[in-house]
Amino acid sequence: MPKSDSDQPYHHGSLKEAALAAAVARLRKGEEELPTVRELAAEIGVSHRALYRYFADKDALKRAVAGEGFALLAGRIPVGADLTALSVIDGFLRFAFDEPSLYRLMFSLRSTALLAEPVPGPQVRRVIGLATQAFDDGAGEVAVRNRVFSAWGLAHGLFDLWRAGALRAASPELVYDFIRARILESGLVD
Amino acid sequence: MPKSDSDQPYHHGSLKEAALAAAVARLRKGEEELPTVRELAAEIGVSHRALYRYFADKDALKRAVAGEGFALLAGRIPVGADLTALSVIDGFLRFAFDEPSLYRLMFSLRSTALLAEPVPGPQVRRVIGLATQAFDDGAGEVAVRNRVFSAWGLAHGLFDLWRAGALRAASPELVYDFIRARILESGLVD
DNA sequence: CCTTGATGTATCCAGTGGATACATTTGAGC
DNA sequence: GCTCAAATGTATCCACTGGATACATCAAGG
Numbered sequence: 391m392p393k394s395d396s397d398q399p400y401h402h403g404s405l406k407e408a409a410l411a412a413a414v415a416r417l418r419k420g421e422e423e424l425p426t427v428r429e430l431a432a433e434i435g436v437s438h439r440a441l442y443r444y445f446a447d448k449d450a451l452k453r454a455v456a457g458e459g460f461a462l463l464a465g466r467i468p469v470g471a472d473l474t475a476l477s478v479i480d481g482f483l484r485f486a487f488d489e490p491s492l493y494r495l496m497f498s499l500r501s502t503a504l505l506a507e508p509v510p511g512p513q514v515r516r517v518i519g520l521a522t523q524a525f526d527d528g529a530g531e532v533a534v535r536n537r538v539f540s541a542w543g544l545a546h547g548l549f550d551l552w553r554a555g556a557l558r559a560a561s562p563e564l565v566y567d568f569i570r571a572r573i574l575e576s577g578l579v580d
Numbered sequence: 581m582p583k584s585d586s587d588q589p590y591h592h593g594s595l596k597e598a599a600l601a602a603a604v605a606r607l608r609k610g611e612e613e614l615p616t617v618r619e620l621a622a623e624i625g626v627s628h629r630a631l632y633r634y635f636a637d638k639d640a641l642k643r644a645v646a647g648e649g650f651a652l653l654a655g656r657i658p659v660g661a662d663l664t665a666l667s668v669i670d671g672f673l674r675f676a677f678d679e680p681s682l683y684r685l686m687f688s689l690r691s692t693a694l695l696a697e698p699v700p701g702p703q704v705r706r707v708i709g710l711a712t713q714a715f716d717d718g719a720g721e722v723a724v725r726n727r728v729f730s731a732w733g734l735a736h737g738l739f740d741l742w743r744a745g746a747l748r749a750a751s752p753e754l755v756y757d758f759i760r761a762r763i764l765e766s767g768l769v770d
Numbered sequence: 771c772c773t774t775g776a777t778g779t780a781t782c783c784a785g786t787g788g789a790t791a792c793a794t795t796t797g798a799g800c
Numbered sequence: 801g802c803t804c805a806a807a808t809g810t811a812t813c814c815a816c817t818g819g820a821t822a823c824a825t826c827a828a829g830g
Contacts, residue, residue: 405808422690426786437810439788448787497744498688500612509745518746539738539747540762547737548729554687555699556708557729572730576766595777616817627779629819638818 406444408434413455414462417491424452424495452495457510459496460517462489467520475537475579478524479545479570486549487566494553497546525579541578545569596634598624603645604652607681614642614685642685643699649686650703652679657710665727665769668714669735669760676739677756684743687736715769731768735759 402408412433416425427448428438445451466481467473486493499509521538529537548569551557559565573579592598602623606615617638621628635641656671657663676683689699711728719727738759741747749755763769 402809427788428786438786439811440809442788443808497740497746499744514746536762536765539741539758540734540766542746543738543741543759543762544730544734545737546741547733547735550687550740551729551733551736554689556687556704556732568729569733572726572733575726576730592778617819618817628817629780630778632819633777 402434402436405434405436405440409441409444409451410454410458413451414458414492417455417495418489420491422491422494424448424455427451453499453509455492456496456499457513459489459492460510460513462492463496464513464516464520467517467524473520473524475525475541478521479541479573479579482542483545483549483566483569486545487562490553493549497550537578540576541573544573544576544578548572592624592626595624595626595630599631599634599641600644600648603641604648604682607645607685608679610681612681612684614638614645617641643689645682646686646689647700647703649679649682650700650707652682653686654703654706654710657707657714663710663714665715665731668711669731669763669769672732673735673739673756673759676735677752680743683739687740727768730766731763734763734766734768738762 409430412430413424416430425433427441431438431441441451445454463482463485466485468477468481496510518538521542522534525538525541526534548557549565552559552565552569557565557568559568599620602620603614606620615623617631618628621631631641635644653672653675656675658667658671686700708728711732712724715728715731716724738747739755742749742755742759747755747758749758
């Protein structure tokens with residue numbers, strides 16, 4: 391039975407992008423979890439099975455959304471002369487606090503095997519690359535990498551402790567200040 | 581009336597404890613996720629709905645399991661003269677690497693409102709209490725608390741980055757060594 | 771005994787991710 | 801233009817999940 395009324399661009403065009411955009415928008419709008427495949431498809435106006443042309447399963451969709459998240463995160467990191475260790479940390483932290491649901495999803499992916507590529511590979515590497523550049527003060531390659539991961543670990547860890555309820559505070563702003571203070575205190579950035 | 585004698589179970593005496601034990605055992609045995617309520621009930625030999633007498637919903641069960649996890653973690657922390665900042669960190673890290681699934685569940689609970697009690701409250705507070713004691717070197721209360729959370733955040737954060745795939749390595753042992761080195765290097769423990 | 775509240779069971783339900791078979795578009799190549 | 805095969809979307813099914821409601825059964829206490 392052919393659809394009679396919807397003569398408009400019933401055919402979508404770029405379902406994949408639309409689905410990713412819708413999913414990301416949902417998370418940024420405050421929803422804690424990724425919507426169901428059906429909900430997402432309905433929002434775009436297609437049958438739920440249509441999305442499976444572009445994502446092998448729901449986990450693949452989740453990974454793709456995480457990829458978008460890391461791309462957004464990379465976009466928060468300044469370029470050029472503004473790319474400093476502190477600005478990287480600030481961009482990272484602000485992103486975590488601004489987009490908590492998306493942030494959580496980005497780090498909720500179970501790691502696969504040892505040495506396996508991070509799930510949204512390229513985007514994660516880009517973030518690490520930018521951070522490494524920002525932290526590079528001429529010290530050895532290993533020393534720089536260590537500082538990058540220490541700072542990243544500290545920021546991510548404290549944020550996650552707060553998120554999980556182990557660190558309590560009266561407002562997100564206070565948590566942000568607390569984390570930033572701990573990072574500055576650590577001497578990892580100046 | 582609650583039974584007071586040592587239970588000689590007719591069908592089952594203490595379903596709640598049995599369910600928690602079974603769930604924890606599953607995670608410690610390597611399964612990544614909490615089993616379904618049905619699977620858990622079947623393992624104990626009761627109908628799946630029986631568990632709902634003791635847990636309001638699956639999330640309540642999850643929280644209770646997390647509580648068991650934090651209790652186990654507390655058990656890894658030495659007592660008496662062996663309670664030092666470094667031994668706390670070591671106990672914590674070893675726990676994370678030894679019981680990754682349980683560890684992940686413990687920190688997967690979504691935080692509720694601001695200032696709300698951490699979900700498995702008492703057990704978490706006990707861990708924080710022990711750590712605070714270990715880190716107390718006579719400096720001010722605030723300084724000690726800051727060091728506790730910095731060290732905890734760093735350890736947890738680096739572990740989680742690895743778990744999520746952002747930090748790659750050839751073996752868990754190397755990751756453990758890496759994290760431990762970063763913590764020692766931070767000067768937060770000596 | 772025999773009621774009574776606690777505990778466990780039977781059975782149903784809507785919703786989910788996923789599979790398979792079918793319908794519709796779209797765009798090459800003639 | 802027209803045809804037809806590949807690409808894309810749909811209809812419909814499935815097993816399974818967490819959860820609800822109604823009923824059965826047990827363990828005492830009067």
